Amino acid sequence: MTRKKWSWFTVVNYVVLSLLIIVCLVPIMHVIATSLSEKLEAVSGNVGIWPKGFNLEAYRYVMEDAQFWKALSVTLLRVAIGVPINILLVILTAYPLSKANNRFHGRTVFSWFFVFTMLFNGGMIPGYIVINKLGLLNSIWALTLPGAMNVSYMILMMNFFRGIPTEIEEAAVIDGANQAQVLFRIYLPMSLPSLATIILFATVANWNVWMDGFLYMNTPDKYPLQTYLATLLMESKGNVETLMTPEQLARMEMISEKTIEAAQIFLAALPIMCVYPFLQKYYIKGIVVGSVKG
Amino acid sequence: MAQKTVKPLGLSKKKGIFKRELPFYLMLIPGVLFALVFSYGPMFGLVMAFQDFTPLKSFENSPWVGFENFRMMLQLPTFWPVVRNTLVISLSKIVLRLLVPLVIALLLNEVLHEKFKRVAQTVFFLPYFLSWAVMGGILRSLFEYDGLVNSVLMSMGMERIMFLGSNTWFPIIIILSDVWKDMGYNMIIFLAAITNVDPALHESAALDGANRWQQIWNITLPTIRPIVVMLLVLSLGSVLSAGLDQVMLLYNPMVYESGDIIDTLVYRLGLVNHQWSLSAALGLMKSVISFILVVLSYRVATKHFDYQVF
Numbered sequence: 001m002t003r004k005k006w007s008w009f010t011v012v013n014y015v016v017l018s019l020l021i022i023v024c025l026v027p028i029m030h031v032i033a034t035s036l037s038e039k040l041e042a043v044s045g046n047v048g049i050w051p052k053g054f055n056l057e058a059y060r061y062v063m064e065d066a067q068f069w070k071a072l073s074v075t076l077l078r079v080a081i082g083v084p085i086n087i088l089l090v091i092l093t094a095y096p097l098s099k100a101n102n103r104f105h106g107r108t109v110f111s112w113f114f115v116f117t118m119l120f121n122g123g124m125i126p127g128y129i130v131i132n133k134l135g136l137l138n139s140i141w142a143l144t145l146p147g148a149m150n151v152s153y154m155i156l157m158m159n160f161f162r163g164i165p166t167e168i169e170e171a172a173v174i175d176g177a178n179q180a181q182v183l184f185r186i187y188l189p190m191s192l193p194s195l196a197t198i199i200l201f202a203t204v205a206n207w208n209v210w211m212d213g214f215l216y217m218n219t220p221d222k223y224p225l226q227t228y229l230a231t232l233l234m235e236s237k238g239n240v241e242t243l244m245t246p247e248q249l250a251r252m253e254m255i256s257e258k259t260i261e262a263a264q265i266f267l268a269a270l271p272i273m274c275v276y277p278f279l280q281k282y283y284i285k286g287i288v289v290g291s292v293k294g
Numbered sequence: 295m296a297q298k299t300v301k302p303l304g305l306s307k308k309k310g311i312f313k314r315e316l317p318f319y320l321m322l323i324p325g326v327l328f329a330l331v332f333s334y335g336p337m338f339g340l341v342m343a344f345q346d347f348t349p350l351k352s353f354e355n356s357p358w359v360g361f362e363n364f365r366m367m368l369q370l371p372t373f374w375p376v377v378r379n380t381l382v383i384s385l386s387k388i389v390l391r392l393l394v395p396l397v398i399a400l401l402l403n404e405v406l407h408e409k410f411k412r413v414a415q416t417v418f419f420l421p422y423f424l425s426w427a428v429m430g431g432i433l434r435s436l437f438e439y440d441g442l443v444n445s446v447l448m449s450m451g452m453e454r455i456m457f458l459g460s461n462t463w464f465p466i467i468i469i470l471s472d473v474w475k476d477m478g479y480n481m482i483i484f485l486a487a488i489t490n491v492d493p494a495l496h497e498s499a500a501l502d503g504a505n506r507w508q509q510i511w512n513i514t515l516p517t518i519r520p521i522v523v524m525l526l527v528l529s530l531g532s533v534l535s536a537g538l539d540q541v542m543l544l545y546n547p548m549v550y551e552s553g554d555i556i557d558t559l560v561y562r563l564g565l566v567n568h569q570w571s572l573s574a575a576l577g578l579m580k581s582v583i584s585f586i587l588v589v590l591s592y593r594v595a596t597k598h599f600d601y602q603v604f
Binding site for chain 2: 009010017024025031034045092093096097103104105110114119120123125129147148149151178180208210215230233234258261265273276283287288
């Protein structure tokens with residue numbers, strides 16, 4: 001090994017990667033710094049990645065803002081309702097479909113039934129009409145039910161179930177267990193790490209999505225947190241502006257102040273950042289199992 | 295006599311199979327119902343693309359107009375520009391979403407310092423978990439007229455740029471920020487694939503005098519090429535999806551010329567202007583083309599890369 005070339009390569013490599021790390025961190029630090037800065041300093045663009053005139057005024061404002069708490073409670077509710085429904089449906093469908101074709105003769109047909117929904121979709125407008133017809137508009141169910149049967153999670157869970165030896169199921173059946181017992185007493189306890197992965201996937205997805213709240217909620221006070229944040233940031237608010245009362249519009253003007261906006265951006269991301277080490281670990285496992293193995 | 299005994303036996307065997315598999319069918323009921331209502335329901339709702347649909351009259355009573363909506367769609371002055379914008383943005387995203395993570399994964403793999411590697415990986419993966427609402431806020435604070443980037447430009451004695459109001463800059467910001475947000479995902483896949491490369495290959499190459507570049511070029515890249523190509527093939531289905539929840543947050547009428555995409559046009563036509571059937575027709579066109587591309591890409595992936603849909 002030629003030592004000189006090796007070290008050149010390493011130096012360049014470290015420099016490039018370090019620069020990239022800085023480029024990725026600066027925007028996030030800038031938002032945090034802005035949220036902690038003096039209003040005037042933020043507006044006049046003096047804030048870089050360190051707060052100028054450190055204060056917690058913006059956070060105090062957000063904490064006293066009823067709308068923010070309202071939006072947070074909608075998000076918490078959608079996670080509390082949406083994730084369990086999501087997981088239950090995924091488990092119940094993944095289990096039968098994890099069986100071999102000669103153990104469950106309907107397997108191929110039902111697999112295609114579900115996979116087809118990944119290949120083709122009705123799109124935004126017919127989806128909206130269906131939800132409208134069901135009378136779900138403006139209710140928490142419009143946020144929790146439409147995406148509940150998630151086929152990619154189902155496929156992931158199915159692959160995990162497939163890894164469990166069939167002898168275990170056979171032994172349980174001989175001992176008199178029915179299929180529900182096999183699933184909930186044997187398969188699920190054996191696949192807790194995989195279950196955790198899918199619960200995390202579903203929770204993050206429920207926390208982060210903003211589009212559905214924007215489409216299906218008629219009044220801004222029913223918005224989940226991310227939708228609320230998104231409408232604060234949007235320049236073309238589409239149909240939202242027409243739905244708002246003059247007071248709501250006036251409020252929106254006021255809270256679009258830089259420091260307050262930054263504080264809300266940071267707060268909306270905070271829970272995710274707090275559990276990020278966890279997420280990273282489980283996601284890496286899920287991604288690698290889901291993709292590399294095929 | 296013999297026939298008589300065979301028949302009931304065959305029947306009871308079939309009945310036995312059904313009875314044995316009945317629990318499986320029962321378990322599928324909730325999932326099937328949800329898929330029927332929320333996935334297949336909208337598919338049937340696509341008939342509205344061939345009607346003059348109004349929500350009041352619903353599907354049964356809206357008059358049929360054949361392909362009238364598609365004719366109108368093609369005559370929209372924005373139709374072709376929007377298709378072009380969609381293709382430009384989504385194709386750039388598809389390519390860069392593979393190239394950037396690939397380069398980063400290759401560089402990270404050469405890092406010997408475990409801690410540095412972990413820190414870098416953590417930083418690069420983080421944006422993947424942030425919502426577009428949060429990312430939109432971050433991007434806005436960077437690129438708005440009095441944002442961080444313009445402050446830096448000013449301090450360097452340059453003019454401010456209206457990044458989010460400029461048809462040159464807007465698509466670039468959309469493409470690069472998307473790559474930034476999601477590069478961690480493919481980076482993880484590539485890193486996993488790279489670590490699977492047999493170290494003996496590198497050792498013997500090093501003995502033969504190959505430097506790091508030559509090893510990357512001749513050993514690492516060829517071994518992970520299949521997975522790169524497979525991911526490329528699988529992303530074909532998203533060619534007409536340029537990122538609704540990202541673009542919608544950042545665009546404004548000034549950049550419709552370069553940033554209006556199929557999905558945002560569907561949204562505005564349908565939910566803002568209430569031209570339900572016209573927007574459904576546009577959505578249907580997108581769904582059909584995407585469907586053909588997805589099926590094609592799955593075909594290729596299963597044939598050449600042992601990919602399994604389920």
